[in-house]
Amino acid sequence: MRQSQLFTKTRREAPADEVAKNAQLLVRAGYIHKEMAGVYSYLPLGLRTLNNIVKIIREEMNAIGGQELVMTALQDKELWSRTDRWDDEKVDNWFKTSFKSGGETGLGITHEEPLTRIMTEHISSYRDLPVYAYQFQTKFRNELRAKSGIMRGKEFLMKDLYSFSKDEAEHKAFYEKAREAYVKIFNRVGLGDQTYVTFASGGIFSEFSEEFQTVSDAGEDTIYVDESKKIAINKEICTDEVIAKLGLKREKLIEKKAIEVGNIFNLGTRFSEPLGLSYTDETGVHKPVVMGSYGLGPTRLMGTIVELMADNKGLVWPESVAPFSVHLVSLGKEGDPSRRGGAEADEISKTADTLYDDLVKAGVEVLYDDRDNSVGQKFAESDLLGIPKRIVVGKKSVETGIFEVVDRATGNVVETPRAELFA
């Protein structure tokens, strides 16, 4: 894409109403727009980044047998009443509204209920199980206080997968696969080293749930990490009893701040029983389906990547999620060759144009800064945008066919012959 066509602009200064690093940089770089407190729009660069994250998650969910669907945002009050999760006393962050025709509805905070009901129409025999279904959907949570930029909003994208299994053993087996899939996802987006499987409260569902916590001072959670075993315990439940149960030693645990980037809940029959999701086993006996839920927020993940990787010049994206893989920066200017320096500038511009076309033809995702701005501004903006590789087209490139390739993360510069740019 030509940058002259990109409608978003960068800003030199951070917005006054943001404190979180992720929001400051994403707004400055034109990736997102704040609509209201805790409510953000994703602009072209932000959406491309988010879509890349979604794509990675989708691939890993499909790899473990997940079937993608999408459910509604509007929720059926009657359904949620059956599991006792409609009452504001029980769940306090609903956005509720009413139909003109009468009756109440709410915007989905999670989707155990609707999916369980859907499954009652499709699951009736042991032959129908197991089933793994997931979606990417905007969730709405009426948080009293949004904070931390895109990491804790009132409206946010969530991948939620639900598993439906015959029994505990089958559930457990999938649970292990889902955990492995999560590990792969965090590795692929570059957070693997700092992300820990963390034991936390199972809430109303079970003794423990598992969280994936990425160590960061921007986090809201406190966890105790055993670095050698690569697992952690959430502070909420970190008692001597729990430590012993998990086979850990208090002396080896280190306190860290962390961001919860994913979680897995054992749901048991918490939803299948009240909603009547059961199957007939081989012997003709009716049994409730055993469920699990597996959440992962792509938008929060995007914020977490910013928090961990950005530097004092701006965003830094790993190749796997970057909105473009190459930022082609032309130092030339299309123009009148008869003017002083004009011929040279025009040559540079033409060289860059041709390189852009060839890169696009080769299938490279490239953002081409073809604008007529000062060099300093172009480089500063390029740093802010955080695209992993920058190819600079200058005088030298025209004369020698050698291009400067700058690695955004390390700042390393490599003089590269044209042919190798396509490698």
Place this chain on the structure above:
RNA sequence: CGGGGCGUAGUAUACCGGUAGUACGCUUGCUUUGGGAGCAAGAAGACCGAGUCCAAUUCUCGGCGCCCCGACCA
């Protein structure tokens, strides 16, 4: 929800009970071009409502919005 703070051009900010200033950005022209360029000219602003006052962007009250600390986060 408890406590605190703040609402001034697109953005970031200053001052002031009497004509609202600066920087970036934007427009036009000329110059400039390897790290957010220079000169000149220009467009653009007081969240909403009520009150006090000769006069309110400024003071008071209410509303709305935003931020921070805490609480909450199935």
